[in-house]
Amino acid sequence: DAAEKGGYEHFMFKEIMEQPQALRRAILPRIREGEVCFEDFGLSQDYVRAMSKVYIVACGSSYHVGMVGKYVLERLTRRPVEVALASEFRYMDPIVDGSTLVVVISQSGETLDTMAALREAKRLGAKVLSIVNVVGSSIARESDEVLYTWAGPEIAVATTKGYSTQLAVLDLLALWFARVLGTVAPEEYHTILDEMTRLPDKMERVLAERDSIQYFASHWFNHNSIFFMGRNLDYALGLEGSLKLKEISYIHSEAYASGELKHGTISLVEEGTLVVALGTYDRLFEKAMSNVVEVKARGADVLALTTESHSGEMEKTADGVMTIPDTHELLLPSLGVVPLQLFAYYVALMRGCDIDKPRNLAKSVTVE
Numbered sequence: 284d285a286a287e288k289g290g291y292e293h294f295m296f297k298e299i300m301e302q303p304q305a306l307r308r309a310i311l312p313r314i315r316e317g318e319v320c321f322e323d324f325g326l327s328q329d330y331v332r333a334m335s336k337v338y339i340v341a342c343g344s345s346y347h348v349g350m351v352g353k354y355v356l357e358r359l360t361r362r363p364v365e366v367a368l369a370s371e372f373r374y375m376d377p378i379v380d381g382s383t384l385v386v387v388i389s390q391s392g393e394t395l396d397t398m399a400a401l402r403e404a405k406r407l408g409a410k411v412l413s414i415v416n417v418v419g420s421s422i423a424r425e426s427d428e429v430l431y432t433w434a435g436p437e438i439a440v441a442t443t444k445g446y447s448t449q450l451a452v453l454d455l456l457a458l459w460f461a462r463v464l465g466t467v468a469p470e471e472y473h474t475i476l477d478e479m480t481r482l483p484d485k486m487e488r489v490l491a492e493r494d495s496i497q498y499f500a501s502h503w504f505n506h507n508s509i510f511f512m513g514r515n516l517d518y519a520l521g522l523e524g525s526l527k528l529k530e531i532s533y534i535h536s537e538a539y540a541s542g543e544l545k546h547g548t549i550s551l552v553e554e555g556t557l558v559v560a561l562g563t564y565d566r567l568f569e570k571a572m573s574n575v576v577e578v579k580a581r582g583a584d585v586l587a588l589t590t591e592s593h594s595g596e597m598e599k600t601a602d603g604v605m606t607i608p609d610t611h612e613l614l615l616p617s618l619g620v621v622p623l624q625l626f627a628y629y630v631a632l633m634r635g636c637d638i639d640k641p642r643n644l645a646k647s648v649t650v651e
């Protein structure tokens with residue numbers, strides 16, 4: 284058992300630690316001579332040029348990858364992207380036709396709602412491209428095109444390397460679309476691609492700092508309610524940080540777009556409430572800081588997440604700061620998710636939870 288877990292106490296921790304290697308497998312073979320190159324799929328450039336919109340459909344953490352992906356795809360391709368929960372998609376009479384690309388994301392490739400959404404998308408005439416980890420799974424078999432994430436088997440119920448490899452593949456897809464459509468400047472395209480090849484090493488640096496995250500967890504593991512807040516990509520990242528924490532530690536946790544705080548949530552912030560403030564996005568850093576000040580003024584404890592270039596400033600106000608290396612802004616969630624996974628893990632560990640098999644949850648949900 285210990286050997287299977289690579290000497291670690293839990294599969295979740297092993298899988299967190301495997302992420303740099305998993306990213307290398309997902310990314311490096313798909314970059315050739317400085318260009319994104321998908322040998323494993325057959326979407327033509329003509330198809331991409333005629334594509335009117337992209338619909339991303341998934342459940343759980345895979346849906347959160349879609350939420351990040353929407354920002355990345357829209358920013359790079361200037362095509363509209365909608366993200367839907369697979370369990371809702373079938374019942375929303377979605378506006379989908381032959382010029383819509385439906386991107387289905389699923390680690391297991393067996394989630395029933397996602398499968399049903401895939402079939403509905405095909406019935407409506409869309410092409411379906413899936414991003415899947417398990418080779419030969421039902422969703423992979425029924426899709427028109429498949430991009431595998433090559434993360435290796437994921438055993439812990441709470442996904443970690445599944446999430447990060449899905450995100451990397453979606454980023455590569457966005458870059459490839461943008462190159463075909465001519466909607467990204469060549470310098471930016473090459474910068475992002477270069478940065479993608481550096482992600483695994485940068486992620487190793489984040490993992491090497493795990494003791495500081497464990498320290499923060501020891502400080503706050505007793506809280507019963509935690510809020511995550513951020514804007515734009517940091518908001519999408521907060522959704523995943525919050526889900527990870529609640530699913531394994533059983534702490535009530537919610538993620539908000541920071542600007543929405545004052546429309547309700549701020550009434551729940553009181554002396555000692557923990558707010559995890561995500562402020563990795565350079566362009567919105569000042570706004571992130573002002574939200575930190577706002578919740579601090581109401582007595583909140585703030586655990587912040589930011590980049591090396593902003594950690595000094597953040598440390599002046601926040602009670603704790605988790606730091607990630609700087610990278611291209613669109614790739615920040617790939618690094619930012621790691622401290623949030625580690626925080627959830629250590630909090631659950633300190634609360635004595637069954638980390639790999641949380642109550643009431645299944646690794647793959649094959650019922651509606």
Ligand code: G6P
Nearest residue numbers: 342343344345389390391394442
């Ligand atoms: C379950 C798992 C989650 C996962 C979700 C979607 O709820 O516990 O970790 O994100 O299913 O799974 P999929 O395999 O479709 O990505």
